[in-house]
Amino acid sequence: MIITSLRLFASQIGWRLGVLFFIALSAGIAEGFGVSMILPLLESDIGRSETTLGKLIRAIFNLVELPTTGTNILIMLVLFFFVRAILFIGQTWYQAGLLANHLSDIRGKLIRSIFNTDYVHLTKYDAGYLTNGVVREIESVNHGVRMLIDLMVALVMASVYILLPVLMQPVITISLFALAIPIAGLSYVMIQKTRRLSIRLTEIHGRQESFFIEGIRNAKYVKATGRVKVISSRMVSETNRVSEIFRKFFILGGITRYAPEPLVVFVMAAVIIIYTRGFDHSITEILFLMFLFYQSAKNMLKVQSSLRQFIEATGSLRLYEKLRNDLDIHAIKDDSRENKPNLDAPINLSNITVNYPNAATAALTQIDLRIPNRSTVALVGASGSGKTTIANLVCGLIIPSSGEISIDGVSYDSISTQALQQSIGYVTQESAVFNGSLLENVTLWHPEPDIERVSDILIQLDLKNIGASSEKKDFINNIVGGDGAQLSGGERQRLSIARELYRNPKLMILDEATSALDSELELKIDELLESQKGSKTFLIIAHRLSTVRNADLIYVLHEGIVTESGTFNELISANGEFAQMVKMQSF
Numbered sequence: 001m002i003i004t005s006l007r008l009f010a011s012q013i014g015w016r017l018g019v020l021f022f023i024a025l026s027a028g029i030a031e032g033f034g035v036s037m038i039l040p041l042l043e044s045d046i047g048r049s050e051t052t053l054g055k056l057i058r059a060i061f062n063l064v065e066l067p068t069t070g071t072n073i074l075i076m077l078v079l080f081f082f083v084r085a086i087l088f089i090g091q092t093w094y095q096a097g098l099l100a101n102h103l104s105d106i107r108g109k110l111i112r113s114i115f116n117t118d119y120v121h122l123t124k125y126d127a128g129y130l131t132n133g134v135v136r137e138i139e140s141v142n143h144g145v146r147m148l149i150d151l152m153v154a155l156v157m158a159s160v161y162i163l164l165p166v167l168m169q170p171v172i173t174i175s176l177f178a179l180a181i182p183i184a185g186l187s188y189v190m191i192q193k194t195r196r197l198s199i200r201l202t203e204i205h206g207r208q209e210s211f212f213i214e215g216i217r218n219a220k221y222v223k224a225t226g227r228v229k230v231i232s233s234r235m236v237s238e239t240n241r242v243s244e245i246f247r248k249f250f251i252l253g254g255i256t257r258y259a260p261e262p263l264v265v266f267v268m269a270a271v272i273i274i275y276t277r278g279f280d281h282s283i284t285e286i287l288f289l290m291f292l293f294y295q296s297a298k299n300m301l302k303v304q305s306s307l308r309q310f311i312e313a314t315g316s317l318r319l320y321e322k323l324r325n326d327l328d329i330h331a332i333k334d335d336s337r338e339n340k341p342n343l344d345a346p347i348n349l350s351n352i353t354v355n356y357p358n359a360a361t362a363a364l365t366q367i368d369l370r371i372p373n374r375s376t377v378a379l380v381g382a383s384g385s386g387k388t389t390i391a392n393l394v395c396g397l398i399i400p401s402s403g404e405i406s407i408d409g410v411s412y413d414s415i416s417t418q419a420l421q422q423s424i425g426y427v428t429q430e431s432a433v434f435n436g437s438l439l440e441n442v443t444l445w446h447p448e449p450d451i452e453r454v455s456d457i458l459i460q461l462d463l464k465n466i467g468a469s470s471e472k473k474d475f476i477n478n479i480v481g482g483d484g485a486q487l488s489g490g491e492r493q494r495l496s497i498a499r500e501l502y503r504n505p506k507l508m509i510l511d512e513a514t515s516a517l518d519s520e521l522e523l524k525i526d527e528l529l530e531s532q533k534g535s536k537t538f539l540i541i542a543h544r545l546s547t548v549r550n551a552d553l554i555y556v557l558h559e560g561i562v563t564e565s566g567t568f569n570e571l572i573s574a575n576g577e578f579a580q581m582v583k584m585q586s587f
């Protein structure tokens with residue numbers, strides 16, 4: 001399990017981990033040599049030392065042809081520590097860049113996966129879960145990678161400090177390895193516990209975020225109906241669970257940090273007693289040995305603590321991998337298709353069936369529909385009859401379960417969806433308002449906007465006075481903040497229409513685009529759109545049937561089936577379902 005996690009985390013930064021290992025190893029060796037210089041300072045005559053380390057030090061001095069005088073040894077010591085410092089600074093510098101890149105890299109990949117996945121698949125996720133994934137869990141994965149690097153560095157340092165005593169006193173050192181057994185046992189237990197907690201934590205974080213976003217999105221309703229307590233208590237109970245896991249993490253951290261220390265000291269004390277009493281070793285050598293050993297133990301503890309923190313991030317990595325996998329499986333297969341659609345041609349839906357995943361019944365069943373170019377086609381029918389589903393099909397947002405959609409006789413399967421969508425304007429049933437100025441909302445941050453056109457459109461749609469006034473003089477810079485919650489429903493709709501009018505596409509889809517407007521404004525917009533009729537294709541969805549009076553062709557939908565079609569007058573004469581609907585609205 002740990003190995004799998006290590007492999008997964010290591011694959012996040014790949015070969016660069018090798019570079020870091022190499023730098024850490026070089027720094028560790030420099031530190032090892034530096035520290036080795038302390039031995040000759042302690043020993044009266046390094047020239048006669050019989051230990052392997054003593055011989056090694058003599059060899060170094062022979063290599064640079066220097067006598068082993070006290071000053072030379074000190075110079076060497078300082079030099080080695082300089083090299084060590086430079087290497088460690090280099091490592092930090094390299095690591096900082098690496099971690100920063102890693103963070104933007106994995107976040108970018110997840111965001112791309114989210115937006116590349118099929119729309120219907122995306123609707124299965126809630127915003128809180130995805131937000132938590134993109135913001136919190138990604139940072140946790142990044143922290144995990146950092147801990148992996150720390151772990152590697154500590155492991156290198158621990159090895160250096162183990163190697164030095166081995167070179168001095170192999171028997172003592174190897175006997176001390178016995179210490180590793182209880183520490184490893186303790187580590188294992190802690191790691192298992194940490195891993196389980198980590199997975200639970202990511203789940204709770206996701207839920208907490210969902211509840212929060214849900215609460216904020218529905219704040220108006222929740223507050224106005226005195227439901228704050230119910231909604232916030234859901235959030236609080238999740239927060240309590242998070243706190244409980246933090247408490248456990250904290251305790252585990254404490255145990256991991258402090259429990260092995262007395263063990264280390266105990267074994268060291270035992271070694272001092274055995275070797276000073278039983279064997280003939282100088283106390284300075286034993287103390288130096290203990291110092292080295294203590295350094296090694298300290299680094300081993302660091303290994304353990306980094307390993308624990310790294311395991312804390314496994315839940316996040318698991319979530320990240322699972323989420324990306326699931327999103328990528330449903331990624332839309334685009335957009336190598338070169339075929340650009342000819343929007344100056346009719347669109348045909350033939351024998352289309354749409355089954356949403358997990359839905360009890362089909363949203364559309366074997367429908368045939370024709371949208372002649374430069375005409376106005378309207379879809380009417382009861383709520384849930386499949387109107388929006390048709391609009392989503394026409395703009396390539398969803399793919400039919402069976403049947404074919406074509407434009408100019410060319411199947412949607414063989415044209416570039418992106419090119420298609422870039423030539424379509426779509427006022428969705430839920431108005432889309434962004435945090436930004438009116439100008440930014442209309443042009444979607446276009447770098448070179450046509451200011452005059454934007455102003456004209458906003459004035460035509462009576463949007464001159466909406467949003468918070470900005471310091472810049474022109475009203476187009478008024479700010480629409482708070483996801484547009486400060487706007488009225490009709491203002492949000494008009495702003496969405498303004499954006500599509502500015503885009504001036506060949507095909508315009510309007511899904512209940514004027515449902516929240518008063519008759520006067522609706523008439524104004526109808527007239528505005530009427531003036532464009534003949535120059536582009538309109539697909540209009542409306543409950544208010546007055547809006548579809550002038551349509552060239554009306555399709556009536558009933559539970560996913562087209563029951564009638566024709567012009568307004570034809571349908572009235574037929575005296576069918578549409579005629580009934582018109583009578584009921586008696587406009």
Ligand SMILES: Nc1ncnc2c1ncn2[C@@H]1O[C@H](COP(=O)(O)OP(=O)(O)OP(=O)(O)O)[C@@H](O)[C@H]1O
Pocket residue numbers: 120123356357359363381382383384385386387388389390429
């Ligand atoms: N993403 C989805 N996943 C599952 N089912 C869906 C999804 N979107 C829509 N449906 C279902 O498909 C059916 C048709 O929905 P659609 O949105 O097309 O209706 P509509 O005619 O636009 O209704 P309304 O007038 O209320 O907007 C509904 O029963 C709806 O519950």
Ligand SMILES: [Mg+2]
Pocket residue numbers: 387388389429511
């Ligand atoms: Mg709809």
